[in-house]
Amino acid sequence: MPELPEVETVVRDLRPMLVGRRIARVLRTSKVSLRTPWRGAWGPRLVGRAVTEVSRRGKWLSVRLDDGSYLLAHLGMTGQMVVAPASEPRQTHTHFVLSLNDGATELRFRDPRRFGSLEWLADEAALRARFEESGLGPEPFGVRPSYWREALLGTSRAIKAVLLDQSVVAGVGNIYADEALFRARIHPARRSTALSPREMEALRRAVEAVLTDAISRRGSTIRDYIGGSGLRGGYQDEFAVYGRGGLPCPRCGAAIISARVGGRSSHFCPACQPEGAVRTG
DNA sequence: ATAGGCGCCTGCTGGC
């Protein structure tokens, strides 16, 4: 669920509430184990540590501690990371809780579907190795056009699948892939190698623009997503195509198509995003 | 080697 704009929003929300605070207590509040278990004995490693930094890389969220170690979280489809008053009842599927030394708040990790993960890494080298292991590509902002072109020419897949490939560019998920393809007027099923240089460049810029706009609206809430302070996103109100099958295209009025491309539901305008002839305008 | 498909989970929706 959470794609780059959602994770970025969580990071921005959490930062002022976490940086400078110390971890007073670590609680495992759910009996289920996460799909990727916490690596190592987490209790002793965290208690007493202060948070020095909260950041994002692709869809990963990291919390740096004052001994140089990191808590690394991936929110999967339904993961939430929220700082809440300790007095507030915890929701179901809250798996881990870090009590903070202000005595009043706690960081909660909640994840109904449990596709998310939470792990501890000893230092920055281990963090980088973890990103390497997951095949994480560059951040989508300021991608070099030459890199982009080579990445798109280096695979025979549909462009939609290429956008979802985190090793090509980190952070784009199903929503923003569809929205970026719409902005660039490219049909999701077209082979990435079939795009003209102009289209490739339009798409590179569309990805940046869509993600930037979504961040400014605090991401998109379809169902589960909330920011680090519990607020919902607002970008779902600006979707041009995602989840809008059968509704009119905001640009030309044609009915938006909903179809499976590369195993994922995809939404596009059949008029603005033609599958056949490459438009070379 | 690459690309596609499946499985992991829970919860909600829509059709019968």
Add this chain to the structure above:
DNA sequence: TGCCAGCAGGCGCCTA
């Protein structure tokens, strides 16, 4: 009203 299939923002693993 109730049941059940299908589907959901992700990703890693397996197979052809």
